[in-house]
Amino acid sequence: MSTFQDLGLNDDLLHAITDLGFETPSDVQTKAIPILLEKDTDLVALAQTGTGKTAAFGFPMLQKINIDSRTTQGLILSPTRELCLQITNEMKQYGKYCKGLNVVAIYGGASITDQAREVKRGAQIIVATPGRMKDMISRRLVDISKIEFSVLDEADEMLNMGFKEDITDILSHTPEEKNTWLFSATMPREVSNIAKKFMNSPIEITVGNKNESTNQVSHEYYLVNARDRYQALKRLSDANPDIFSVIFCRTKRDTQKVAENLIEDGYSAGALHGDLSQNQRDLVMKSFRNKQIQMLVATDVAARGIDVDNITHVINYQLPDEPETYTHRSGRTGRAGKTGISMVIVSKSEVRKIKSIERIINQKFEHKEIPDGMEICEVQLMSLANKIHNTEVNHEIDKYLTSINELFEDTSKDELIKKFFSVEFTRFFNYYQKTKNLNVSDSRDYDRGGERSEGGRGYRGSSNDSRYFINVGRKDGYDWMKLKDFLKEVLDLGRDDVFKVDVKESFSFFNTEKTLQEKVLAFFTDFKHDGRFVNVEISEDKGRGTSRNKRRRDGGGDRRRDSKPRGDRRSGSRSDGNRSDRRSSSSNESRSRRSESGSNSSRPRRSRR
Numbered sequence: 236m237s238t239f240q241d242l243g244l245n246d247d248l249l250h251a252i253t254d255l256g257f258e259t260p261s262d263v264q265t266k267a268i269p270i271l272l273e274k275d276t277d278l279v280a281l282a283q284t285g286t287g288k289t290a291a292f293g294f295p296m297l298q299k300i301n302i303d304s305r306t307t308q309g310l311i312l313s314p315t316r317e318l319c320l321q322i323t324n325e326m327k328q329y330g331k332y333c334k335g336l337n338v339v340a341i342y343g344g345a346s347i348t349d350q351a352r353e354v355k356r357g358a359q360i361i362v363a364t365p366g367r368m369k370d371m372i373s374r375r376l377v378d379i380s381k382i383e384f385s386v387l388d389e390a391d392e393m394l395n396m397g398f399k400e401d402i403t404d405i406l407s408h409t410p411e412e413k414n415t416w417l418f419s420a421t422m423p424r425e426v427s428n429i430a431k432k433f434m435n436s437p438i439e440i441t442v443g444n445k446n447e448s449t450n451q452v453s454h455e456y457y458l459v460n461a462r463d464r465y466q467a468l469k470r471l472s473d474a475n476p477d478i479f480s481v482i483f484c485r486t487k488r489d490t491q492k493v494a495e496n497l498i499e500d501g502y503s504a505g506a507l508h509g510d511l512s513q514n515q516r517d518l519v520m521k522s523f524r525n526k527q528i529q530m531l532v533a534t535d536v537a538a539r540g541i542d543v544d545n546i547t548h549v550i551n552y553q554l555p556d557e558p559e560t561y562t563h564r565s566g567r568t569g570r571a572g573k574t575g576i577s578m579v580i581v582s583k584s585e586v587r588k589i590k591s592i593e594r595i596i597n598q599k600f601e602h603k604e605i606p607d608g609m610e611i612c613e614v615q616l617m618s619l620a621n622k623i624h625n626t627e628v629n630h631e632i633d634k635y636l637t638s639i640n641e642l643f644e645d646t647s648k649d650e651l652i653k654k655f656f657s658v659e660f661t662r663f664f665n666y667y668q669k670t671k672n673l674n675v676s677d678s679r680d681y682d683r684g685g686e687r688s689e690g691g692r693g694y695r696g697s698s699n700d701s702r703y704f705i706n707v708g709r710k711d712g713y714d715w716m717k718l719k720d721f722l723k724e725v726l727d728l729g730r731d732d733v734f735k736v737d738v739k740e741s742f743s744f745f746n747t748e749k750t751l752q753e754k755v756l757a758f759f760t761d762f763k764h765d766g767r768f769v770n771v772e773i774s775e776d777k778g779r780g781t782s783r784n785k786r787r788r789d790g791g792g793d794r795r796r797d798s799k800p801r802g803d804r805r806s807g808s809r810s811d812g813n814r815s816d817r818r819s820s821s822s823n824e825s826r827s828r829r830s831e832s833g834s835n836s837s838r839p840r841r842s843r844r
C-alpha cells in the first residue's frame with residue numbers, strides 16, 4: 236500500500252495531512268496524485284462520492300501553483316455554494332503550511348463586492364459556482380486569463396443542474412494551454428461530451444465501476460399504497476431510533492409539507508429547498524450538521540453537495556424523475572468507509588422503476604416490509620434498554636438516592652424495571668397497537684433478501700416462521716448481508732434458511748422456519764463471538780403484520796392519522812444529552828393542547844407532571 240509520501244507530495248502538504256489525520260491515500264488519490272504531479276495532462280477521474288476527490292486534485296494543485304505569485308492560477312468549478320465552501324475550506328486546510336496561500340470562494344447569495352475584494356488581494360486559487368463566476372467575469376471582477384489548472388468537480392451534477400453554457404462561457408476566458416481535470420461520480424453522455432470538447436486527450440482513471448453506486452450502501456424498497464406514504468416514512472423512522480437521514484421529495488411543496496408534518500408529529504426534522512432564503516438554508520444545514528435535526532427533508536437540487544458524514548439512511552419519499560438522480564441521492568450515505576441504507580417508498584405503479592435503477596447502480600434492491608406496530612415497540616424498547624445499559628451513571632443523582640429508594644422500598648427489581656420501561660413503552664404501544672399494516676404485496680416478488688425467491692415461498696408473516704432477536708447490530712460491523720452470512724455459517728444453514736434479516740444499530744432481527752427454532756436457540760445458549768456473548772431470543776413480533784390476527788387487530792380501514800407517539804423520542808435517540816431541553820415547554824404545551832383539542836385524537840398524550 237502506498238503512503239502519501241510515496242505519491243510525491245512535499246513536506247508542507249504532508250505536514251497538513253498528518254494534522255488532518257489522513258493515514259493512507261484513497262484509491263482515487265493513489266491513482267490521480269502521481270499523474271497530476273508528474274505530468275502536464277488533462278485528466279478525467281471517475282469515483283464515487285466520498286472517495287476523497289477533493290484531495291485528489293487539491294494536493295497536486297497546491298503543489299504545482301506558484302505561491303509567491305498573486306496571479307490566479309487555479310480555478311475549481313463546483314455545482315453548489317455548499318460544495319464550493321466545503322472545497323474552499325478543505326483546500327485551506329490542505330494548504331495551511333503553504334505560506335502566502337490565498338484560496339477564495341465565489342458563489343451566489345453573498346456580497347459580490349466582498350468576494351471581488353478578496354480576489355483582488357491576490358487569490359492563487361478560486362473555487363466557484365458557475366453562475367456567480369460568470370457574473371464576475373462579465374463584470375471584470377476576476378481575471379482568469381492566466382489559469383494553469385482548471386477543475387470541473389462533480390461534473391455530472393453541474394451538467395444536471397444546467398450549467399453547461401455557463402461552464403462553456405467561463406472556460407472560453409481561460410487560456411488554451413491550461414490543464415483541465417474533470418471529476419465526476421458518473422459518466423453520462425453529457426460529461427463525455429464536455430470532456431471531448433474541452434480536454435486534450437485526457438488520461439482517464441476510474442475507481443470502482445463506472446456509473447456504479449458504492450457498495451457501502453444497501454438498497455431497500457417498501458411497497459405501500461400511495462396514500463400511506465407518509466405513515467410509512469414515520470414507521471421507518473420509528474423502527475430506526477438512531478436514524479440520521481436525508482429524505483428526498485420531488486417538489487419543493489412536498490418537501491415543505493413532509494417536513495412540517497414531521498415536525499408537527501414531534502420528530503426533529505427540517506426542510507431544505509430552493510424557496511427558502513439563503514439564511515434559512517444555512518440555519519437548517521447547521522442544525523443538521525450538529526445533529527439537532529435527525530431528518531432533513533430535501534429536494535434534489537437543494538441537497539446537491541450535502542457532505543455530511545455519518546448519514547445512516549437516505550429515504551426516497553418519492554423516486555426521482557430521472558433514475559440517474561437516484562445515485563446522487565443514495566451517495567449521501569455510506570461515505571467515508573461507513574455503511575448506509577438507501578430506502579425507497581414506492582407504490583405499485585412505480586415499482587417497475589426499481590428495475591431500471593438496479594440496472595444503473597448495478598446492484599439489487601431488497602424488498603422489505605414496513606415494520607408493524609409491535610415490531611416498532613420492540614425496537615424502541617430494546618433501543619432504550621441498550622441505551623440505559625450503556626449510560627454512565629451521573630453521580631449528581633446520589634444525593635437524591637435515599638428518597639428515591641424510600642419510594643421504591645417495596646418494589647422488586649423486576650417490577651421496577653417494568654415500571655421504568657413502561658414509561659416509554661406504553662407511549663409507543665398505545666399508539667401503535669391500533670395501527671394497520673401498510674404493506675402491499677408485490678406481485679413480482681422477485682426479490683427476497685437480495686436473492687430470488689424460488690418457488691415464491693411467501694415468507695411474509697407466515698406462521699411457519701420464527702422471528703428472533705439477536706444482540707449484535709450495525710455498531711458491531713454487521714449489515715444484513717454480513718449478518719445473514721454469519722448466521723448461515725455458524726448454524727450451518729442453507730442459503731434460504733435465514734431471511735428477513737433486519738439490522739439495527741445495536742441489535743437485529745431475523746427469521747427462520749419454525750422447524751429450525753430449536754436448533755437456533757440451542758446453538759446460541761452459550762455462544763461467544765469476538766469475546767462477547769451473542770444472545771438470541773424469540774422476538775415477540777412474529778411476522779410483519781400480514782398474519783390474519785394482526786390484520787384483525789389493525790382494524791381494517793382505520794384511516795386515522797398515524798401520528799408519532801408523543802413524548803420526546805429524541806430523548807431516546809441522541810447522545811448529546813441536552814436535547815430534551817431543546818423544545819421549549821411552551822411548545823410542548825401548545826402541542827398538548829392541540830392534540831387534546833380533538834382534531835387529532837389518535838395521538839398519544841405525553842405524560843406531564
Ligand code: ADP
Pocket residue numbers: 256257258259260261264282283284285286287288289290542571
Ligand atoms: P468526494 O469529493 O469524493 O465526495 P471528499 O473529497 O469530499 O469526497 O472526501 C470525503 C471525506 O473524506 C472528507 O471528509 C475528507 O476530508 C475525507 N478524506 C479524504 N481523503 C482521505 C484520506 N486519505 N483519509 C481519510 N479521510 C479522507
Ligand code: MG
Pocket residue numbers: 288289388389
Ligand atoms: Mg467532491
